[in-house]
Amino acid sequence: MxxxxxxxxxxxxxxxxxxxxxxxxxxxxxxxxxxxxxxxxxxxxxxxxxxxxxxxxxxxxxxxxxxxxxxEAFDEDQHSVDFDITTLESLSIDSHHLNKLMAEISTAEREMLFLWAVEEYTTQEVADLLGIPKGTVLSRIFRLRKKIQNYDASNKQVSGGIAL
Incomplete structure (x- = not known):
């Protein structure tokens, strides 16, 4: 293989x-x-x-x-590294807001979002991979979309990303 x-x-x-x-x-x-x-x-x-x-x-x-x-959790503020400002400006997604959003969704939601949005599996394929019914996948994706939309509405500064 x-x-x-x-x-x-x-x-x-x-x-x-x-x-x-x-x-x-x-x-x-x-x-x-x-x-x-x-x-x-x-x-x-x-x-x-x-x-x-x-x-x-x-x-x-x-x-x-x-x-x-x-x-013990790693303290990023204590161990920060200086970056070139031009490198930071070239990023299309504000990593702070992306990290906040990812922290708000569960591991199961991140897994489902990855398989569905990034890997572009169908809902049936996601259901088969996760061993859950297709209806459960559909309802979780619906709730995840709502959660992301609510987050996006409350944080207008987020730009770019995946269109859901």
């Missing part, structure tokens, strides 16, 4: 949507691929769906394990 750059990038983006941390996303992707290669699904054409499932289950396991132990 081979993974080209685009395919790995898609899986990395999925991992990042779950973890919201670059290094954790790389670790999650590596764990998922390692488990996939050890178990090797019978059909190669279902490997992508199988890897999504492995990554999701691994993330849930890691999340539950982290809940058992206390950890």
């Amino acid at each position: 081979e993974f080209d750059r685009d395919r790995l990038n898609r899986f990395y983006q999925y991992c990042y949507a779950l973890t919201r941390h670059e290094q954790d996303a790389y670790d999650l992707l590596q764990s998922g691929i390692e488990k996939l290669l050890k178990q090797s699904p019978a059909q190669a054409d279902t490997a992508d769906a199988y890897l999504y499932r492995i990554i999701r289950n691994t993330f849930i396991d890691q999340y539950r394990r982290q809940q058992r132990f206390e950890h």
Whole structure:
């Protein structure tokens, strides 16, 4: 089984949507691929769906394990880095508002948003990947859209992003 750059990038983006941390996303992707290669699904054409499932289950396991132990949050203000102002101006999305929005939605909502909006899976495919009914996916997407619209209305400064 081979993974080209685009395919790995898609899986990395999925991992990042779950973890919201670059290094954790790389670790999650590596764990998922390692488990996939050890178990090797019978059909190669279902490997992508199988890897999504492995990554999701691994993330849930890691999340539950982290809940058992206390950890200290990283203080970004204390460890800030100076950036070139031209680099910051070139960003099309205000990262502060994007981070606030992402903090307001749950991991399950981020996962669903990623699969539906970024990976462009149909609602039926999302339902199959997550193991839930299609109607549940539709209602969650509807509520997620409302949540994003309400956030956008209360924060007029947000520009760019995904059109929902």
